[in-house]
Every structure is written in structure tokens, then in C-alpha cells.
Amino acid sequence: MIEVMQEKETYLSQFARLEERLTGNRQPWFHRTRKAAIAHFAELGFPTTRHEEWKFANVAPLTKTPFQSVAGSELDVVTAESLKRFTFGGLDCTQLVFVNGRFAEELSTIRPLHNGMKVGSLAAALDSDRERVEPYLALHAGYKDQAFVALNTAFVEDGAFVFVPPGKIVEHPLHLLFVSTSPGEPTVSHPRNLIVVGDNSQITIVESYVGLDDSLYFTNSVTEIIAGQNAVIDHCKLQQESEKAFHIATLAVHQDRASNFTSHSISLGGAFVRNDVNAKLDAEGVECTLNGLYVAGGDQLVDNHTLIDHAKPHCNSHEVYKGVLDGKSKGVFNGKIIVRPDAQKTDAKQTNKNLLLSDKAVIDTKPQLQIYADDVKCTHGATIGQLDNDAIFYLRSRGIGPEDARNMLTYAFANDILSRIKIDKVRAHLDAALLSRLPKGQEIKEALC
């Protein structure tokens, strides 16, 4: 316990030291939010495995590593050329690049925007766009009860601010690329994104978290998405952090009447990965789709927690998460669905399927349904298994070798999630990333393309 106290202390003293210099603190309202957040963090401390939501993900290796906040001096090691492999093969999109959590304007491309639309650095928007930021920021990601959200809120330096006024169809996808590198001491960044989509507007957003090299760092990101009435949002998060990295990310979505939100969460990299997706369906007629794919090997840990909060009647949610676990990796899926007393005629469907490729890989899967309304349809199902022997034999009986057969089936299992992504070039990029994570991926590609 004393040790945990000390680890918390590191961040508290860091806050005291950096407080005056942190972004946006010229805005008293935001400074107050930071102070509130650090106070909550002081109270909460880091979660331990005794904490129900962190039962299977021990953060001790993270809290014991002395991560340093950085000033952004390593910005110049990142060039457009070195980022090429993280972009989507000439996709015509607006792209904001962040290096260790800070906006890199010279590496970013912004397509012509609709009147009134804002796309840029959150740090800048805190000062220049207060009337569009203040009503939303830190309202939906709960810093009062989630330690890492509190930490992010207290230390946030930068991130993306996206504001789409009502009635705009944003044609070009938006790519938020967070690249990290930590050549010296292990560093931490707390990227923070605020995405506000007005009534009847539509946008596609891809958030990528990538490691430039194999260094040790910690990304603690928070994204808040506010979907106005009838808004349509397609969100894709790609996690390809370095093999030593810690990645903790929270996505908080607030949906207004008849909005349609789709999330694709693809987790391929990192050593310790925790994704929280929390969606609040806060008005009638909302559609919410959460898709996820996690592929892990070696000693990786990937923990996905999702929460779909059906607060109002006539909302639909569909959730499919799939995991492929090899080596000694560990996967966690915890899918909570709350149906509030008001939320009659809810239709919620949750599926989690896992493929274990080795005897030592582990998955903990847990559906959690809390239903307080009586006229609802909620289904959930989880499977854990190996590849289908009948299918392997079928492929072999046609001349395909056993390794290739296994790889083809593994790829098919995982690709099912990628095939739901609508932008061809993003899907192709992820497809290549997935193949590079599978043994003999190149050969599968040759066989299948």
C-alpha cells in the first residue's frame, strides 16, 4: 500500500511542479478542471487487481516505471518520410500528426473545411475557441471515477479538436496520427481529443497510435465524442504501439437522438494495452455499433472494456469483439450493457469470440448485463476455441499445407472484423498490418490476393 502511495506521489509532485506551465491554464475554467482531476486522482490512486474493473490487468509494471513528461524536443526526429508507413496509401484525407502527444503542424495536412468547421490542436482551441470547447470538454469521460482519465485530464498537453457544425457532410476522412518515440528516458504522453459533431452531420475519423521505434513509453489517451441529433459517425482506432509500450485509452461517446455511431477498435501492438469504450445512448432512436479486434502474442496483455449505457427507449446496440491470442499473451474482454428503467424496447446484441493459438495464451471474457427495463431484447455470447479441425482437414484435402491452412483460417477469423471498415484504403492498410502480425502473413497474402 505504501508503495502504491509513493507511485501516486510521483505524479502528484510532477503536477505541482508543472502545474503553472501546463497548456490552457490561462483559462481559469480549465485550470480548475485540472485541479479537480488531480484531486480525484489523488483520491483514487492507481487501480490494483482488487479493483473489479482491473481484475485481470495488473498495472504495477506501469506504475513502477518512472515515466517523464516531455517538452517536445524530439519533434524533429519525426519526418513525413518516417510517417509514410502509418498513412493510408494516398488516401485523400485531413491528417493531424501528434508527436509524443503534441501537435506537429508541419507534418499535418488540412483539407479545405466547411464553413464553421474546426479541425486542429486542442491546446490552441483552449485559448481561441473557448465557447466551443468549454461546454463539452471533460464532461463525458469520467475523471471522477477513472484514475487514468483523471491523470489525462490533469496532465493533458494537446490532442485534436474537431467541431462539425450542424448539417455538414464531411467528405474526406479525418486521420489523427499519434506517433510516439522515446529514445532516452521512458516518457509519457496524455493525448486528449474532443470531437463534437453537430445535428445531421456526418464524419469518418481514424485515430492511429503508433510507435516510431521499439522504445518504452506510455500513452494515456482520452477521446470524447459528442454526437448530435441524427449525426452519423464512423470511428476507427488503430493501436500499433511499440512492442514495449504501455497504452491506456478511453473513448467516451455521448449520443443524442437518432444518432448513429460505429466504432472499430483494432489492437495489434503494445506490451500492455487497455481500451475502454464507453457509449451513452442518451436519447431515443440511437444506433451504436462497437466492433473490435485484438491480436496478441508473446507476453502482450490486451484488455478491452466496453460499456454501453442504454438510457432511453428504442435504441439498438450491436457489439462484436474478436481476439486472436498466441504465445503467452493474455486477453481480457469485459462487455457491460446497462439497460436503464426508462430504456424500453432496447435491442442489444453482444458477441465475443476468441481464438487461442497456443496452450499458454489466456483469455478472460465476461459479459455483464444489467437490465432494469422489462420490454427489451438483450443477447450475449462468448466463445473460446481453437481452429476448426474439420476446416483444416478440408483445406489440406485440397492440397493446402497444414500451416497455410491454419494461417488462412486465423486470418479469415480476424479479417471478419476488418471487413466491416468502410474506407477501402484504411481497410487495406489494416489488412496488411494484420498479415504482418500473423506467422507467414506474406504467404497468406500471396495465396489469397
Next chain:
Amino acid sequence: MLEIRNLHAKVGDKKILQGIHLSVKAGEVHAIMGPNGSGKSTLAQVLAGRETYDVTAGEVLYEGKDLLELSPEDRAREGIFMAFQYPVEIPGVGNRNFLRAAVNAIRKYRGLPDLGIKEFLAMVREKMKFLEVDEDLLKRSVNEGFSGGEKKRNEILQMAVLDPKLAILDETDSGLDIDALKIVANGVNALRTKDRAIIVVTHYQRLLDYIVPDYVHVLSNGRIVTSGDKGLALELEEKGYAWIDEQPVGSDA
């Protein structure tokens, strides 16, 4: 081409094949008939290399090689094809890509270069047309959501594309309506050449009206109890399988 001598096989403790003798030469069509549980499908699966069956005695020579020593994929590469009684659904693996992967795996084994996508498609389309298979089938996942008839036709398409030396059809006729049955039979008959051998495993005589066999063997309790020409199939149809149980066992076909 194929010599089966005294083949015994079991699943777990259950003995299924109890001394099969069969000789198949190039150019011949053999029908293997028998009641449910007689071991027909087991024989087909053992020849294809299914590992759930233990071969406990006997040997199988294919073109002079010890077949039982070969892996399932090597049997396919050596020219053996089995059409499954229950084709497996494989979601996420496209039928076209699967077929091409199979064609090229076999070509690689034989020291041939990969077939380019254009040549491959031209070849497959021609076979599809002949077998009256809808081209849509290529775009779908292997057997996923296929009707019973589509699955069986897909098996015959694979057979036509992979061009085997020895084809084994495991109850390919079961569950087919007469139109589908004729198409399947046409596909098989088109493959009848002097270099190729075909083994048709079936429960019903009906298929043999369309694929006329050179030899008919009747299997009961894991042994071939009687053999003959196509007349034997008609006799079976007339008298039913109960009739064979009344025959003296051990004719050792």
C-alpha cells in the same frame, strides 16, 4: 492405380473397416454401396487421410506408393480428390481465393509455376459454365450459406478444377434433386478418361443410372461382401440391403 489390401480401421475402440480388399485400375469407375454404418464413408475418409481414423492393419498402394504414409495435402498433390459428404463451411475464406490457393499448392508440388489470376479465372469460369454453377459462388466464402445442392456442385467444381487422377465421391448424390443430380453426374462423366479412376460411394442406386460403374462392391460390417457389375446395383435396389446379410460372407472380393 489403387491397391487396398486387408485394410482395418477404427475410431476410438470401434472397429469400422475389417479387412477391405479392393483393386482399382486407371480408366475404371467403381461404385461402393452398402447400408448405413457399413463403413463406406470411413473408407473414403481413410483414403483422403482423415486423422480421426486409426488404420490398425493392412496397406494401401497408390501408383505403387504407400498412401497411408502420405499427409492429406500430399495425397491431394499426388492427384487424389475426395468430394465430401458434408462439405465444411469456412466463413471468411473466399471460394475463389481458396480454389486458387489449392491449385497453386498442387502446382508448386509438381514443380509448375503459379497460375496467374487471369488464366486461373478463365479456367474456372469454363468449368463453372459446364457445371452450371453460378459465378456468384466464387465471391462467397467457402460453402458458407450454400444450399445442399450448391455445396455438392462446389465439390464437383473443385474436382474439375483440381483435375485429379483418382476421384472419390462420398455420397455426393445424397440430398440432391434430380436436376442437380444430373448436373453432378455430367460433371463426373466428363472426367471419365482412360487415365483417371473414380470411386463412387453411395447409398442409393439412383446415381448409378447416370454414372454407370464398371464394378459394384457391396460393403457390410466393414468388409466387401460381394462384387459384381452394374447389375448388382439393380439387384440391390430391388431386394434391399437386408438381402446381403443373407449371403454367405467371405467371398473376399
